[in-house]
Structures are given as C-alpha cells and as structure tokens.
Amino acid sequence: MKQLLRTLFILSENTYLTLHQDNVVVKQEERTLASIPLRSLDAILCFSYKGASPALMGACCEFGVQLSFFKPTGRYLCSVLGEHQRNIILRKEQFAISSAPEMALPYAQSFITGKIYNARWVVERTKRDHELRVNVERLQHTSATLQKLLTALKDCESIDQLRGIEGLAAHEYFATFDDLILRDKEHFYFTERSRRPPLDPMNALLSFIYVLLQSSCASALHGVGLDPYAGFMHTDRPGRASLSLDVMEELRPCLADRFALTLVNTGVIQYKHFETQENGSVLLSELGRKTVLTAWEKRKQETITHPFLQEKISWGLLPYTQALLLARTIRGDLDAYPPFLWK
Template sequence: MRHLLNTLFVFTEDSYLALEAENVVVLNGDRELGRFPLLTLENILSFSYRGASPALMGACAQRNVALCFFSPQGRFLARVCGQTRGNVLLRKEQYRRSDSPEQSCLIARNMIAGKLSNSRWVLERATRDHPLQVDVSKLKRASGLLLNAARAAASCEDLGVLRGLEGEAATRYFDVLDQLILQNKADFSFQGRSRRPPLDPVNALLSYGYTLLAHDCAAALEAVGLDPYVGFLHRDRPGRTSLALDLMEELRAIFVDRLAITLINVRTIQAKHFQTKENGAVWLTEDGRKAFTSAWQNKKRETLVHPYLNEKVPWGLIPYIQALLLVRFLRGDLDAYPPFLWK
C-alpha cells in the first residue's frame, strides 16, 4: 500500500524555492526560512510569486514530487510535470473512452451518483448530530431530492442529462448548506455558490479547499499513469485538469465542505482571516490559508475504512485509491468504476 508522505506549503509571498543537497530550501533574499528533505515529500504547493529554481523543478519531476504554483490569493497557476508514467496502452484506452460520449457517461454517472449520495449524507449527518439547531424538515426535503437525483444519475445514459441532474441537485444542496453553519452567523452567512471570484467568506473557503483537492486528485492520477487533463464528465479544455475535476466530484462535500463548516463552527476560521478586494472578491489572508491548510493536513492523516476495499486507510490516500480503481476499470478488471461512498 502506498504511504502518505508530507506536503510542503509555502505561503511567504516573496520566498524562492531552491535545491541544495537533496533538500528543498526556502529562501527570502539571503535568509533561509526552512530546509526540508525532498525524499519525505510528495507535494509542494507554493503561494509565492518568485517561483522555484530549474534544478528543484527537475528534481521534483524526476522523483514524482508534485510541484504546484498558486497566486498568493490561492488561484492555481501551473503544475510541474515530469516524464509520463504508466502504460501507454492504459492512456490510449482512457483517450478512446473519453472520445465516446456513451463510454464517458458510463464512468461519469458513477462519479456523480457518488457525489450526490455523499452530499445527501452530509445533510443527514447534520440532522442526526444537531436536530435542535437545524431545520430538520428542510434538510430532509433536500436529502430526498438528492437521493432521487443520485438514483437517476446512476442509470443515466446521456452526458447532457447527467450534467442537468448534477446541476439541479447541486443547487438544492447549496440552498440548504447555510443550515449547517451553527456559529458566527453574522460573519458566515451562505446564500449560494459564487466563484471566480468568491464573494463571501464561506465561498472563499470552499474555493480554496476545492483548489487543494483538485491538486491532490491530479497528482494521484499522474501517479497511477492516467492523464489528468482528459476527463469524462468535464470535457477537454486547454490547461484544465478535467479528469482531476471528475475524480474530485465525489469528495467535494465530504472533504472540503464538511471541513470548512467545521472550522467555522469551532471558530478556528474567523472574520479576521479574510480580506475583501475592490471588485468585491473575498480571499483568505495568509494566516487564514495557514489555518485551513493545517486543518487540511490533519484531516488527511485521519483514517477510515474504505467502503469498497474494506481496509483502513488515511483520508489523504482516498484520491489515489479511487484513481487506482479507475485504472482497474479501464483495464477491464472491474465491471464498473466504484465511487467512494461515505456515511
């Protein structure tokens, strides 16, 4: 079984990453801010505008350490990719299925059914854990709609219809997500999903978390030999990791949404962790990003029993395991792609 290694997050905006004697060195001018052995890392996420040395980028590509660059506000910029891994026949099979709307739908519908089922259980868990603090009947109605949509998605044979089911169900889910926010309601009111840019603190948290999740999914797909840029539900678009966006669908609610809401409810994330720009965009501050990513890393170390493998694994390995299951389906070892189903 693959082991979960460390992720290095670099938040200092004017820092520069270099390689020295198999160590990642974080520099601020002539001052060394930190030194980390490369062999202990599987991801490096830099939120600095100064970048990294070619030597470090080459070493990361050679050792399969995912190196990703973001703006200081958390907007994705680029990933460093090394030599293509995996069997060429596997990727050709991926491309063939992606070119077929019918074959693409057979995979995408299980991912969306998993997403809607997991979203439903996020709501159900709230009615169980906080029956006196939430509108149980409202959440139950939304849960019923998500259940029906998940069943319809599981048998859908058209990508257009599938996208319609997912979009309508996502709207119903986000319509009641505010019910799950139990603290700091004056600062954290959620009235609906907004992105590019996020227009309130909750959306800023969700967007940042989705960005981290997309990176983890892209790195997992690269690790198992798949092309993260060629998806089944999300179609080809230059520069977009479409398959990573497909893979993360079933994990959005149970990983990012629950973590964001928990951090609000326990007051780890507060109003001081956000800044509003002139155009109305709301972004996490550096301290806010540090608080979220610290909780993100702790969450990835927590273990659970994988519902398909029936083995205890860290949360951080779920994208990698799901990528492996997708490979097994593409190779013909499984009759269908088994989505990750949480309760």
C-alpha cells in the first residue's frame, strides 16, 4: 500500500477494499491495514485479485474518486467512475494539446529531456562501475555529446526540430551501446537497432522488454483517465498507442535498457534463451520469455527515491507515477510536466 499525489496504490495481491463511514478500509484476510477518508483521495489504483466491495465502488462514484483495477502484473482492467467524473474535461484538454504542436512541444521536450538525461546516466554508470573493462574515452565522448544535445533541447522551436535532436541522441547512444555489454560478446553484441524483425539476441531482448514497458505505460495512462492513443510527440496512427510511446521515452534507458544489460552482464539471460527463425529474425524462446518475465517482476519490486516527489517508490510504480504527474499537468495543477531524471 502506498499513497502518492492524493492517490492510493493497493499493491498486495490478497488485499480487499471495503467501506466504513466514508472511509476506504484496506483489509488483508481478517486484519485491517488502514482506513483512509475518501475525501482525501482523488484516485485508487488497485493491483489486487480480490478487488473492492460494491458499497465502496458506489461511494467512490459519489465522492468523485476514480477507482481503477489492474492485474497484479500491471495490466489495466477497468475503472469505476461516477456520472460527474468521466474524465471528459481531462481528455478534451489532452486532445486539444495533441492537435496543437505549439501546445504539445513543452510536453515533448520534457519526455526527450528525460530520455537523453537517463541515456547519459546509463553510460556514466557503466563508466564508473566498470572502468577497467570498458573504453572510457569513447564513453566520455558519448556522454559529452549527449550533454550538448540535452542543452540544445531548450532552444527547440518545433516538434520536428525536437525529433531531429532526439534522433541524433539515439544514434550517439546506440553507437556505443556495444561497449556496455560486458559478457559473452560472441553472441551478445550490438551494431545497430533492428526491430522488425530483430536480427540478433540483444535486439530481440530489447524489443521484448520495450513491449513490457509500453504495456505498463498504456495501463498507467488508462488508469489516470488519459487516452494512450492521443500522443504529443509520436504521430497518431490507427492502433498506435502514441501517448504511451511518448511517456515510455524517458523510461527506456533506465528501466528497459539498463535492465536488458543487467540480464546479459550477470548471465541471467544466455544465448540458449533465443531461437533463430527461417527469415533470419531472432526471438526469445519460451524459456527465455519466462526468464525475462520472472526477472522483470523482481525488478519492479526494487525501490528508488523519485527525484521530483522525494518519495520512495518501486520501479514498477514509476509508469503510474509519471502518468499521474502528466494528468495533473494537463489539468493545470502543475506548471510543467516533470520528467523522471534517474540519479
């Protein structure tokens, strides 16, 4: 159980929510863990199998508290909303921003600021932790280039200009990504990003983890009342969850790339976990997917201190926290969207 931004997160799988005198009561078996006034909450995000009582659902509708249900793995299921709390104002503002590049630009700048900052920090941490095993000079050059591009973001005057800087940063970052791989270089190497299909084990691993991350971001956006398909930087396409792609940009380096590197560098993922198809594509085997998913769930339980909120949260809550901050910014509660800057 965690309370952030007037939002209650229910994280235990065997927790049940009920109502007592306008309070949400958190129960685990016969024990009462907490009793929180509904008037003090804007939303409840429940990751429990047991769910909530009908009486609590009705009270949430009455008090205007959004109650959203997720599987313990993070997949969004549904939300309970009152007639006066259907998020139409929030979504209308989101659609207005999505349709106006000049309004979308500050949000896109924040997303890419987070992405480049966190990419640079991935490089810096590898240089610091494995100084004797890596090409320090090359990593220093990459870090310095990313810092220059980070500074250039402030002067962007259009989304297209922003995309250009983001493309340069991605090229520079991935140009030295191979230096960050420290184990079994015969099979785990990186020359360039290949996606459809991935052509080597490292790309296959990254693609699979990106899918997991995007799913978490889409679920988080659903849960706070935003439309994952109306993006600010990624263009709208049928079936493309553009806003979830926007939000995941800042989280790719620290939550996905770093995780993939850790799996390889610690030997958790090995070459035996991949299969090569007839068309040359490389995919994780069933055993490989299970291994990654098991490690992913463990990773999501590890805690960090959120740099903006100055609160300890788990890595698994990070997409939901950023979605909440994004919703608050769109509503006007925050002056600007604060990207997650890994430290």
